[in-house]
Structures are given as structure tokens and as C-alpha cells.
Amino acid sequence: MDERARIPVSLPHDNPTTSYWQDPPDASIASLRTTPALPSSADIIVIGSGITGAAVAWNLLQSSNDDTPKRNIVMLEAREACSGATGRNGGHTKAASYRTFPSHTSDLGTPTAVQIARLELSNIFAVQSFARDHAIDCDLSACDTIDVIYDAAQWVQAQDSVAAMREALGADDPAARYTLLSPSEVRDRFYIHDGEFEGVEQKVYGGVVYHAGSLSAYKFGVGVLKLCLAQGLNLQTHTPALSLSRDGDGQWTVETPRGVISAPRVVLGTNGYTARLVPAFQGAIVPLRGQITAHRPGANLRAKGPLPTTYSFIYEAGYEYMVPRRSADPSAGGDIIMGGGLVRAPGEGLEEYGTTDDTSINPIISEYLHETTPRYFGSDWGEDDERGRARAEWTGIMGYSPDGFPFVGEMPGPGPENEGLWVSGSFQGHGMVLCWVCAKALVEMMEGRDGDELEAWFPEVFRVSEERMAKRFEGRLHTSAAPKNADGEGEREGQ
Incomplete structure (x- = not known):
């Protein structure tokens, strides 16, 4: 690194x-x-x-x-x-503060962890209010989101983190309002299935629902x-x-x-x-190239109508995030924006750090992202659109600090x-x-x-x-709802 x-x-x-x-x-x-x-x-x-x-x-x-x-x-x-x-970016206005709260508490103390959680939610509300107040046509959707968790340890950590936030902020504080769902509730309400990747089972352990939103940034x-x-x-x-x-x-x-x-x-x-x-x-600010695809929904998913929430799919080493379009533009056709997949590249995406080249895509991440939707939705995906699953694919440059x-x-x-x-x-x-x-x-x-x-x-x-x-850059932080380990490992979800 x-x-x-x-x-x-x-x-x-x-x-x-x-x-x-x-x-x-x-x-x-x-x-x-x-x-x-x-x-x-x-x-x-x-x-x-x-x-x-x-x-x-x-x-x-x-x-x-x-x-x-x-x-x-x-x-x-x-x-x-x-x-x-x-x-x-993917257009996700999503804080996922419960995933960073334990690390922030451990490193910075509870008052600062609370301050950050409230700031993140306030940013979501401020952007949504500004768009409405100034009549900015940006496909705004103030909706819930679900984190579908495929890792047993992270499911335990997520439950502990939500409990810690409720205790620190108060259960009625908007920044601490999370709903925990069982695997059956996740499958029934959000059409999500167990699956596998490269022969390894991907089992739904639970879900976390909270306020978020989406827009065309x-x-x-x-x-x-x-x-x-x-x-x-x-x-x-x-x-x-x-x-x-x-x-x-x-x-x-x-x-x-x-x-x-x-x-x-x-x-x-x-x-x-x-x-x-x-x-x-x-x-100190290290570029990192992110990759995103836009999928046309499968026949079975299309028949269910626009999905009511945004999604994230969280597994042991990484995640993807998904934003269903809610555009007045009929040509969008309920498109599904799917981003992430960095860790599926060699070296968990090491070669994407330090690059500012958004003129090309990583073909390994591309292949992986193209397969995400039918894997996560299983039989609820159905046949691909006759025009093809992927409608668009692009990259963008983010900035990360030590x-x-x-x-x-x-x-x-x-x-x-x-x-x-x-x-x-x-x-x-x-x-x-x-x-x-x-x-x-x-x-x-x-x-x-x-x-x-x-x-x-x-x-x-x-x-x-x-x-x-002056700190040394060691990669992305805070992707797990747990305090960083002795090596500083962890990661944060993107948009």
C-alpha cells in the first residue's frame, strides 16, 4: 500500500x-x-x-x-x-453509522462517535430538504435502506452496535433508529436469497433497516x-x-x-x-477508483414494481450497494445501480488505489458486478431483459485518508x-x-x-x-461494525 x-x-x-x-x-x-x-x-x-x-x-x-x-x-x-x-457515484445517501460507531467510540470516545452519527444523518436530511425547497429535479427518494448481512460475525457485531447506539443516543434519537430483521424477514420482504460465490455458500444471517435515500447526485x-x-x-x-x-x-x-x-x-x-x-x-488523500454498473431488472423483479428501498450486501471482506431508480424518465425502466466489488479484484483491489484513471474499467470487477443481481435475488430475478442485463458501466475517483x-x-x-x-x-x-x-x-x-x-x-x-x-495510509477503514483490530483493519461502505 x-x-x-x-x-x-x-x-x-x-x-x-x-x-x-x-x-x-x-x-x-x-x-x-x-x-x-x-x-x-x-x-x-x-x-x-x-x-x-x-x-x-x-x-x-x-x-x-x-x-x-x-x-x-x-x-x-x-x-x-x-x-x-x-x-x-451511485446516488446513495446512506450513512450506515452503526457500522462505524464502535470504532469511533473506541478511538475517539462516545461523545465524538455520537456527534459523527448525528452529523451524517443531518447531512442526508439537509440534502433532501434543499432539493425539495429549491425544486431541484434530481430523482430524489427519501426511503429506507436494508443492509443484508452474509457474515455471521458481522451480524453479531451489527446487533451489538445497534444496541450501543441506542444506549448512547437514546432509542428515540433519529440517528439510532434501526430495525433488525431475521433471515426469513429479509427473504420475504426484500426478495433476497441465499447463494454462493466461487463455491462458497452465501447465507443470509439478518438485515438492518434504517432511513436513507437516493438521488442523481x-x-x-x-x-x-x-x-x-x-x-x-x-x-x-x-x-x-x-x-x-x-x-x-x-x-x-x-x-x-x-x-x-x-x-x-x-x-x-x-x-x-x-x-x-x-x-x-x-x-494523505489517496485516490481510489470505484466501479459501478446499471442493470436492467430481470423479468420477475420487474413484475414486482419499483423496489421500495436501497440495498447493501455485506459479506466477510467487502460489500456491494444497490440503488433502484425512481425516475420519472420512462427510459430508465426501473434500472438498478450496483456498485462496489473492489475486494473481488486481485489483492482485494490493491491496483485500484493510487489511480486517477477513470477512462477505463477493471475487467475482473466488471465481470463480478455483472453477476451480482441474479445471485442476490435468485429466482426473484427471472430472465434478463432482452436488451441485455448491463445497460451502462463506468468508474470514478474517490479520496481516502489515513x-x-x-x-x-x-x-x-x-x-x-x-x-x-x-x-x-x-x-x-x-x-x-x-x-x-x-x-x-x-x-x-x-x-x-x-x-x-x-x-x-x-x-x-x-x-x-x-x-x-503525516499519518501512514494503510487502506480503507471501517467496513465492519466492530472496532478496528490491532492492524487497523476495517472498512467503510461507499455510495
Whole structure:
């Protein structure tokens, strides 16, 4: 893993695989340049146009008042608008906080573990409310989810973790509301079957149901960007940031192929690509390529109508996640988004770490993901659609940190050399329940509102620090609902 973490991080690649969500791209914004020429200066430069960049811009624009005029904010995007992880994920707004709660309690203490669990759920509610309040058409579904657990030890751990959360938060706390199901209840209510993989039995041990949701993160991100544009944001697509430097007058200069632009403050919403601009993040934010497929439902499943929940399938070493589409678009036809499967690649996906190449797919993960739906649904899947099971397949680049938490705040340093450089990134494939509130917290810090009110809900462990950046990267954390073992093993579910 040390070797993979040392691979120099590149710019986003040209001609990435076609994301299901961006097919076709939004005609009005995908290649938008608000002004034909790149401005030479701005009050704030935001690099990256995904949910983080859009949410930071939105919150900054809302901070303006009679005493603080509208900021001149310029947003740089290397490719099309919202074409990074936001436009390429599975659309799962799912916290799965019970799976990290024991580890957080063990490492950080119960108060911080509670704070993180509540933050994750609040992010889900905030995104859903924002989409409704601003009429963003993003196929939003506020629904339950089920974790189907195929590993006996993890089923025991899940039950213990849910009990611990109920005790720590209170059984009526929304962040502690989980329903545990028996194997027969899982099979009867969710059409899930026992099965096997490579001759090894996959037996359902139980299920965990809780609130989650789904949406088109691409449409949501584009919707937020359009709101920002209406309030004066200057968006410059196909304008990669090549380098970043600070002069003696405290101005940050960003070099692009179209010229240079300067501002006293720069925000990095670059997630897995951050180390390309700030070498100090090499090994601290490690890119990881994720892979997703869109399946047409089998005949038997299609006959049952749209599935009411999202799913995750959790086994000893890894997981997949599944999002049934609830789109008004009839061409979607109840498509099923299936992602994950990293550990089925050689070395449990080792070669996917450190790569920023989303122009191709891993054929071994591809073959595995194509077979997941009939294996999990068994006879309830039925005959494949005559047009073929797989409708689309694509990859995207996530960002992972050594301790499993995001980096949020102003870049640290022994002197003023990093003053005005802000970051919110490294979401561990968990961005749909972290990005929105992390962006809000970042703007609170930028606007000088970094006090008791922010500390009450934003975890200290999320703040960027030299100590955190110096830690050794050993892979993904927290995929089991149990404290990390002596080797730091564990993992977290993605979207």
C-alpha cells in the first residue's frame, strides 16, 4: 500500500468512461464558461465543481449581506461541470453509522462517535430538504435502506452496535433508529436469497433497516450550480488548475492552460485529485477508483414494481450497494445501480488505489458486478431483459485518508505561507453523507464563525492538521461494525 500511496496524483483524465448519470450531460451547464475569457482576479477561487465546490459557493454567496457585498467567486473545473466523483457515484445517501460507531467510540470516545452519527444523518436530511425547497429535479427518494448481512460475525457485531447506539443516543434519537430483521424477514420482504460465490455458500444471517435515500447526485450538483450562477458565480469549465502558488502579498495564483487567475483565498474541492495541487497531501488523500454498473431488472423483479428501498450486501471482506431508480424518465425502466466489488479484484483491489484513471474499467470487477443481481435475488430475478442485463458501466475517483475522516479547514503550516488556502475533501467514498455539511462547516470557518456553535456539531477530528496529514495510509477503514483490530483493519461502505 505504501507504493500505491506514493503514485503521483494526476489531473483528471480526458475522455472518462461515460457515467450513466451524465448521459446526456446537462446541455446548459456542462461546458459553460460564464465569461469567454478567464478573469485575471477574484475574491475567492473554488477549484472543483462537484457537490463540495457547489455547496461552498452557495454558502459563501448566502453569507453576503449589507455589510458584506457579494463575493466575486470564480469556479474552475478541469472537465465538464460536475464530472468528477459527484457525477459518477451511485446516488446513495446512506450513512450506515452503526457500522462505524464502535470504532469511533473506541478511538475517539462516545461523545465524538455520537456527534459523527448525528452529523451524517443531518447531512442526508439537509440534502433532501434543499432539493425539495429549491425544486431541484434530481430523482430524489427519501426511503429506507436494508443492509443484508452474509457474515455471521458481522451480524453479531451489527446487533451489538445497534444496541450501543441506542444506549448512547437514546432509542428515540433519529440517528439510532434501526430495525433488525431475521433471515426469513429479509427473504420475504426484500426478495433476497441465499447463494454462493466461487463455491462458497452465501447465507443470509439478518438485515438492518434504517432511513436513507437516493438521488442523481449529478442532477443535484448541477441544480446547486445553477442556483449559484443566478447569484453571480463565474463558472469556467474545461479549465484545469495546473499549479498553485502564493506571493509575498498574500495572493494565491492559479495557473491554467487559459491563463492565470489570482485571489486572496482559494478553496480546494478536488477530493481525490488534491495532491496534484498541494503535494503535502500526497499519501494523505489517496485516490481510489470505484466501479459501478446499471442493470436492467430481470423479468420477475420487474413484475414486482419499483423496489421500495436501497440495498447493501455485506459479506466477510467487502460489500456491494444497490440503488433502484425512481425516475420519472420512462427510459430508465426501473434500472438498478450496483456498485462496489473492489475486494473481488486481485489483492482485494490493491491496483485500484493510487489511480486517477477513470477512462477505463477493471475487467475482473466488471465481470463480478455483472453477476451480482441474479445471485442476490435468485429466482426473484427471472430472465434478463432482452436488451441485455448491463445497460451502462463506468468508474470514478474517490479520496481516502489515513484515519478514515475528511480534511476540512485552512491548510496548516508553521507560518503564514498557507493562509487563505482552504480544503474540504477526502470523503472515503462516503461523500453523499459528508460533503454538504463539511462545506457548510468550511464556510463557517472562512467567515470567522469558528466558535462554540460550530464545535457543538462539527467533529474536531475532521479538521485538517499536520499531524493527521503525516499519518501512514494503510487502506480503507471501517467496513465492519466492530472496532478496528490491532492492524487497523476495517472498512467503510461507499455510495
